[in-house]
Amino acid sequence: MARSSAPAIYQIYPRSFQDTTGSGVGDLQGIIRRLDHVAGLGVDAIWLSPIYVSPMVDGGYDVVDHTAIDPRFGTMADFEALIEKAHGLGLHVYLDQVLNHTSDQAPWFQAAIDGDDEKADYYLWRDPRPDGGPPNNWLAQFGLPAWKWNHKRRQYYFHQFLPEQPSLNLRCGSVQNLIAAQMKGWRDLGVDGFRFDVVTAFLWDESLKDNPPATPEVHRKVAGEVFNPYTYQDHVYDMLPGDGATYAENLRKWAGDDAYLFGENTSGNSSIELAMAFTEPGRLDSVYTTDLPENRGNPATVKDMVDRSDSLQRIAGWLSSHDQPRHGRGDASDPVLALQMAFLPGPWIIYQGEEYGLPQPDLAREDVSDPLDLLYWPDGPGREGARVPMPWDAVADGYAFTAGTPWLPMNWDRADLQRAQAQLSPFYRQIVGLRRDLGWGTAKVTECTVIGDLLDLTICATNGYTYRGLFSHGAGDFRDPPTGDPVVTANVLCPNLVSKGWYGTVWKA
Ligand code: GLC
Numbered sequence: 306m307a308r309s310s311a312p313a314i315y316q317i318y319p320r321s322f323q324d325t326t327g328s329g330v331g332d333l334q335g336i337i338r339r340l341d342h343v344a345g346l347g348v349d350a351i352w353l354s355p356i357y358v359s360p361m362v363d364g365g366y367d368v369v370d371h372t373a374i375d376p377r378f379g380t381m382a383d384f385e386a387l388i389e390k391a392h393g394l395g396l397h398v399y400l401d402q403v404l405n406h407t408s409d410q411a412p413w414f415q416a417a418i419d420g421d422d423e424k425a426d427y428y429l430w431r432d433p434r435p436d437g438g439p440p441n442n443w444l445a446q447f448g449l450p451a452w453k454w455n456h457k458r459r460q461y462y463f464h465q466f467l468p469e470q471p472s473l474n475l476r477c478g479s480v481q482n483l484i485a486a487q488m489k490g491w492r493d494l495g496v497d498g499f500r501f502d503v504v505t506a507f508l509w510d511e512s513l514k515d516n517p518p519a520t521p522e523v524h525r526k527v528a529g530e531v532f533n534p535y536t537y538q539d540h541v542y543d544m545l546p547g548d549g550a551t552y553a554e555n556l557r558k559w560a561g562d563d564a565y566l567f568g569e570n571t572s573g574n575s576s577i578e579l580a581m582a583f584t585e586p587g588r589l590d591s592v593y594t595t596d597l598p599e600n601r602g603n604p605a606t607v608k609d610m611v612d613r614s615d616s617l618q619r620i621a622g623w624l625s626s627h628d629q630p631r632h633g634r635g636d637a638s639d640p641v642l643a644l645q646m647a648f649l650p651g652p653w654i655i656y657q658g659e660e661y662g663l664p665q666p667d668l669a670r671e672d673v674s675d676p677l678d679l680l681y682w683p684d685g686p687g688r689e690g691a692r693v694p695m696p697w698d699a700v701a702d703g704y705a706f707t708a709g710t711p712w713l714p715m716n717w718d719r720a721d722l723q724r725a726q727a728q729l730s731p732f733y734r735q736i737v738g739l740r741r742d743l744g745w746g747t748a749k750v751t752e753c754t755v756i757g758d759l760l761d762l763t764i765c766a767t768n769g770y771t772y773r774g775l776f777s778h779g780a781g782d783f784r785d786p787p788t789g790d791p792v793v794t795a796n797v798l799c800p801n802l803v804s805k806g807w808y809g810t811v812w813k814a
Contacts, residue, residue, distance in 0.1 A: 308497075308498070308562075308563045308564065308565050308590075309349050309350060309397060309565050310590075310618070310746075310747055311618055311650065311651055311652050311653075311746035311747045312348075312349035312350045312397065312565060312652050312653075312746075313346075313347070313348040313349050313350075313652070313653045313655065313737050313740065313741070313746065314348065314349065314350045314351070314352050314399065314567075314621070314652060314653070314654045314655070315343050315346065315348045315350070315351050315352070315654075315655050315657065316351075316352045316354070316623075316626060316627070316654055316655065316656045316657060317336060317343075317351055317352065317353050317354065317657055318331075318354045318627040318656075318657060318692055319331050319332070319333070319335075319336060319353060319354060319355075319356055319365075319378055320354075320364070320365065320692065320694075320712065321627075321657070321692050321693065321694040321695060321706075321712075321713070322335055322336055322339060322657060322694070322695055323335025323336060323338055323339045323695065323697070323706060324694075324706055324707035324708070324709065324711075325338060326709075327707065327708045327709035328377065328707075328709055329707050329709040329710045329711050329712045330377055330378075330712050331378075331694065331695075331706075332377070332378050332379050332383070333356065333374070333378050333379035333380075333383035333384055333386075333387050334379055334383055334386075336351075336353070336387055337383070337386060337387050337390050339695075339697070340387075340390050340391060340394055340396065341394070342697075343394075343396065344394035344395065344396055345734065346655070346660060346730075346733055346734055346737050347734055347737040347738045347741060348396070348655065348737060349396070349397060349741075350396055350397035350398065350399055350497065350498070350565065351391060351396055351397075351398055351399065352399040352400075352401065352500050352654070353398065353399070353400055353401060354366075354401050354627055355368060355401045355403060356374055356375060356378045356384070356400075357369070357370060357371050357372075357373065357374065357375060357403075358370040358373050358374070358375045358376075359375055359408060360408055360410050360469070362408070362467060362469040362470075362676065363466065363467055363469065363470060363675075363676065364627065364675065364688075364692065366401075366403050366466075366470070366502060367403075367406075367407075367408040367409075367410075367467070367469055367470050368403050368407055368408055368411070369407070369408045369410050369411050369412075370411070370412075371402070371403070371487045372487050372490055384494070385494065385495075388494060388495040388496070389495075392495065397497035397498060397565065398495070398496055398497055398498075399496070399497060399498040399499060399500055399565060399567075400491055400496050400498075400499055400500070401499070401500050401502060402484075402488065402499045402500065402501050402502065403502040404473065404475065404484055404501065404502070404507070405465060405466075405472060405473060405475075405502060405503045405504075405506055405507055406464065406465065406466060406470040406471055406472045406473055407470070407471060407473060408469060408470065409468070409469045409470070409471055410469075413427050413428075414427075414428060414471050417430070417458070418455055418457050418458060419457070420457075420458070423479070425458070426474060426477050426479075427473060427474055427477055427479065427480050428462055428463070428471045428472065428473060428474055429462060429463035429472060429474055429509070430455075430458060430460045430461070430462050431452075431460060431461050431462075431463070431513070432459075432460055432461075433454070433459075433460070433461060439451075439452035439454075439461050440452060440461060440513055441513050441514065441515050441516075441542075442515040442516060442538070443463070443515075443516060443538075443542070443543045444516075444534055444535045444538060445464055445465055445466055445467070445468075445535070446465055446466055446503075446506070446528070446529065446535055446571060447466060447467065447529075447533070447535070447676070447677050447680060448529065448533040448534050448535050448680065448681075449467075449468070449680075451463055451464060451465060451543070452464075453468040463509075465503070465506050465543070466503075467676055472509075475507050475508060475552065476508065481555065484559060485558075485559040488559045488560050489559070492560065492561055492564065496564075497564065497565060498560070498564045498565030498566055498567070498590075499556075499560055499564060499565075499566055499567075500567055500568070500569065501556060501566065501567070501568040501569065501589070502569055503569055503571045504549075504553065504556075504568030504569060504570070504583060504589070504592065505544055505546070505549060505568070505569075505570045505571055505572045505579055505583070505592075506543075506544050506549075506571055506572075507545075507549055507552055508544075508545045508548055508549045508552060509542060509543045509544070509545060510541075510542040510543075510545055512542065513542070514542045515542070516538040516539060516540055516541060516542050516543060517538070517539050517541065518537060518538060518539065519536065519537055519538055519539045520539070523539045523574050524536050524537060526573040526574040526575075526576070527539075527540065527572070527573050527574050528571050528572060528573040528595055529573075530681065530684070530685045532681065532684065532685075533681075533685075539574070540572065540574070544572055546572075546575070546578075546579055546582060547582075549583075550579070550582035550583045550585070550588065551588075553566075553568070553583050553584075553588035553589050554587050554588055556588070556589065557587055557588055557589070565590055566588075566589045566590050567589060567590055567591045567592065567593065567621055567652065568583055568589050568591075568592045568593075569592070569593060570583070570592050570593065570594045570595070571595075573594075573595060573596075573599075576594035576595070576596055577594060577596070577609075577610055577613040577614050577620065578613065579592070579594075580592035580593075580594055580614065580619060580620050581614060581615055581619060584619035590619075590652075591618070591619050591620060591621045591651065591652050592619065592620060592621070593620065593621035593622070593623055593654065594610075594620065595629070596609070596610060597610070597622055597623060597624060598623060598624050598625060598626070598629040598632065599629075601624065601632055601642070602624055602632070602642050602645060602646065602778075603758065603778055604755040604757075604758055604759060604760035604776065604778060605755055607645075607649065607753065607755070607760055607762070608753050608754075608755040608760070611750050611753045612753075616650075616651075616749070617649065617650040617651035617750060618650060618651050618652075618747070619651070620651050620652075621651060621652040621653070621654050622646055622649050622651055622652070622653050622654070623646075623653070623654035623655075623656065624642060624646065624656075624659070625656040625659055625691060626654070626656050626691065627656070627688065627691055627692050628688050628691070629686070629688075629691060630665040630686040630687070630690060630691055631656070631658070631659070631663050631664055631665040631666075631690070631691050632659070633658075633659060633662045633663050633664045633665070634664060635662050635664050635718070635721045635725070636805070636807075637798075637805045637807040638778070638779070638805075638807045639662045639725075639729060640729060640732050640795035640798045640809065641776060641777075641778070641795045641807045641808065641809035642809075643659070643729070643732065643733060643736060643795070644736055644774070644776070644793065644794075644795040644809040644810075644811065645760070645774065645776045645809055647736040647737060647739065647740040647745065648740070648745055648762065648764070648772070648774040648811055649745075649762070650745065650746060650747065650748040650749060650750060650764055651746065652746070653740070653746065655733070655737075656691070657695055658695050658696075659733075660729060660730045660733040661695075661696065661722060661725045661726055661729065661730060662721070662722075662724075662725035662729045663696075663717065663722075663725075664721075665686070665690045665691065666690050666693045666716060666717070667690070668687070668689055668690055668693070668713065668714070669714075670682055670683070672689075672713060672714055673687070673689050674689070675687070675688050675689040675692075689713060692713060693711075693713045693714070693715055693717075694706040694707070694711045694712070694713065694715055696715060696717040696722055699717075699719045699720075699722040699723040699726060700719065700723075703715070704717060704722075728798050729798065732795070732798055735793065736793060739792065739793055739811075742768075743766050743768050743770070743772070743792070744766040744767030744768040745764060745766055745772065747766075747767040748764040748765055748766040748767060748772075749764060749765045750762065750763070750764055751763045751764060751765050751771065757780055758777060758778040758779055758780035758806075759775070759776070759777050759778075759780050759783060760774075760775070760776040760777075760778070761773070761774075761775055761783070762774045762775075762776070763814060770813055770814075771813070771814040772792065772811055772812065772813055772814060773787060773811070773812050773814045774809070774810070774811040774812075775808065775809070775810055775811075776808065776809045777806060777807060777808035777809070778806075778807065779805065779806040779807055780806055781806045781808075782808060783808070786810070786812075787812045787814070789812065790812075791810045791811060791812045792811045792812060792813055793810070793811050794809065794810040794811075795807075795808075795809035795810070796808060796809070796810065
């Protein structure tokens with residue numbers, strides 16, 4: 306299948322999608338079972354969060370072996386069946402590639418600890434300072450010190466996330482060869498593209514200089530909660546925009562010209578500019594930043610993205626994920642935001658369950674295992690809430706996710722769910738279809754005006770027509786909306802919408 310442009314991508318977090326064994330954890334056969342639902346939405350592709358062998362300290366983003374399927378998800382035969390079913394339904398399959406780090410249980414890292422110096426070069430090991438302290442002031446993105454002591458090597462190793470996720474030295478030739486081979490292996494199995502985890506964190510400055518303190522402006526923008534010490538630094542030496550962006554040319558070379566490639570930007574500071582650098586010709590197709598989800602897609606953020614980017618085609622839009630709290634409120638705002646996302650040019654990532662209007666659930670501390678959530682508990686939105694499994698059936702036991710005990714408690718409101726499945730889900734189908742058929746995804750923004758919480762967006766679509774979308778985020782009516790029949794309105798779903806000030810309608814201009 307040819308490489309998509311501006312695909313609508315449905316993100317599946319496999320642990321929480323569909324269990325077929327009664328283990329309480331989702332699996333590949335479960336994804337196969339539910340692919341008709343996904344294809345029915347009209348999306349172009351699925352992105353699978355990691356399915357590789359992992360001790361799951363970081364929810365699968367701590368990979369032991371990138372070439373093998375974790376047995377809790379199934380087998381390679383299941384994966385091949387999944388590819389076949391997806392392709393049969395016209396869906397592309399994009400896999401997560403977690404290249405920035407491995408699990409500390411990975412054989413390469415274990416060999417390095419045991420004194421294998423060739424493998425040691427796969428990571429960043431450094432002697433202590435004369436006083437025994439770490440080599441510099443770098444902090445890991447979750448807020449812990451970025452260096453962990455290993456008494457066997459009597460050295461520190463660098464980790465940008467958890468200590469269980471040692472950072473890979475992606476400049477090392479042997480590491481590059483291994484990555485190229487692993488990506489080729491997945492392409493040979495029929496994989497159509499890749500999502501690169503934390504692509505903006507891949508490289509560091511080899512001088513290993515201390516990061517300077519963040520100015521108040523940078524502090525506000527660095528990814529992470531304001532109480533996370535990581536936001537107190539300006540990450541000029543541990544994240545390298547210039548060099549880092551050209552590295553994406555390797556990713557393109559290894560993945561192939563026909564693969565759809567998108568990356569995650571974990572640098573809140575200069576997020577859009579970095580996204581542009583990573584998506585120059587010969588690099589990635591798109592990058593997604595946290596601007597939209599962190600601001601629940603508000604008009605000012607959309608305008609800021611339009612103003613700072615050359616083209617929204619190079620930025621994937623999204624509102625929820627396995628890392629960000631669900632944006633659903635179960636009210637009028639959900640269909641308005643969905644329509645705004647469908648109308649916004651560029652790729653669109655839909656997180657599993659947002660078509661069911663799922664809100665962010667509360668979890669008790671004893672149910673939570675995510676190390677980031679526990680680090681700051683009960684503060685911060687936390688990540689595990691968004692990972693509570695999919696409720697497929699509002700009345701069935703275990704919501705038809707599992708015949709066993711789900712790995713996180715599921716307490717979805719059954720009446721709300723029933724309503725959303727009857728109304729919001731068909732609306733997603735309608736707008737994903739309009740986006741594709743009218744060429745909104747591949748459109749260009751021609752005008753973007755924001756007045757407070759009102760967004761007035763005009764796009765020139767690839768079907769040759771111009772469309773105008775008006776979106777009010779709780780601010781009430783526009784004074785002079787176009788007359789005539791709209792192409793689509795979010796307001797029909799919730800008649801009380803306008804009174805609540807949420808409003809979203811698209812007209813042909
Ligand atoms: C990405 C993943 C997140 C993970 C982190 C480290 O941000 O989306 O879940 O914890 O990378 O791999």
